[in-house]
Amino acid sequence: MSTPDAFDTVIQLIYVLAASFFVLGLHLMNNPATARRGNQVSTTGMIIAIAATLAVIAHGGLISVTGWIVMAAGALVGASAGLYSARNVQMTAMPQLVSVFNAVGGGAAALGLTRLIAGLLYKVSPRDPLAFGWALVVMTIASLAACFLPAWRATRTDPVRALRD
Numbered sequence: 001m002s003t004p005d006a007f008d009t010v011i012q013l014i015y016v017l018a019a020s021f022f023v024l025g026l027h028l029m030n031n032p033a034t035a036r037r038g039n040q041v042s043t044t045g046m047i048i049a050i051a052a053t054l055a056v057i058a059h060g061g062l063i064s065v066t067g068w069i070v071m072a073a074g075a076l077v078g079a080s081a082g083l084y085s086a087r088n089v090q091m092t093a094m095p096q097l098v099s100v101f102n103a104v105g106g107g108a109a110a111l112g113l114t115r116l117i118a119g120l121l122y123k124v125s126p127r128d129p130l131a132f133g134w135a136l137v138v139m140t141i142a143s144l145a146a147c148f149l150p151a152w153r154a155t156r157t158d159p160v161r162a163l164r165d
Contacts, residue, residue: 007059014052021045110135
């Protein structure tokens with residue numbers, strides 16, 4: 001087991017700093033008066049985390065010039081789509097927009113982590129469509145149950161009584 005060098009230590013500290021920014025940003029988003037500041041703090045944390053990740057990639061020489069171009073193009077397309085959507089979607093549709101962004105991000109992360117999980121799987125390919133399909137089915141059922149149960153309980157509550165309490 002090798003000891004971490006100074007670069008690894010600094011990167012880990014930068015990731016802790018970015019995570020702290022995320023937590024502080026989420027805390028600030030609890031109050032409408034500080035929600036804008038919370039978004040700014042969380043965005044700063046994300047920029048720090050992305051910069052640290054790019055530094056790790058560059059330091060390790062993990063990607064060729066073509067890979068950097070593809071990453072930059074993907075970031076540009078994604079940022080453009082996000083900016084367009086954020087500016088043109090009505091506030092009442094914001095939860096659906098956030099849901100779509102989370103789903104796309106989760107799917108991209110799942111596909112991106114296939115190399116990492118390949119060693120953990122037994123007799124299953126990390127890109128097996130059947131495994132991805134079943135994972136989708138299980139998560140959909142869990143999500144529907146998480147939505148349905150509180151909604152069912154809410155329909156059984158008398159609104160007048162709830163407002164009085």
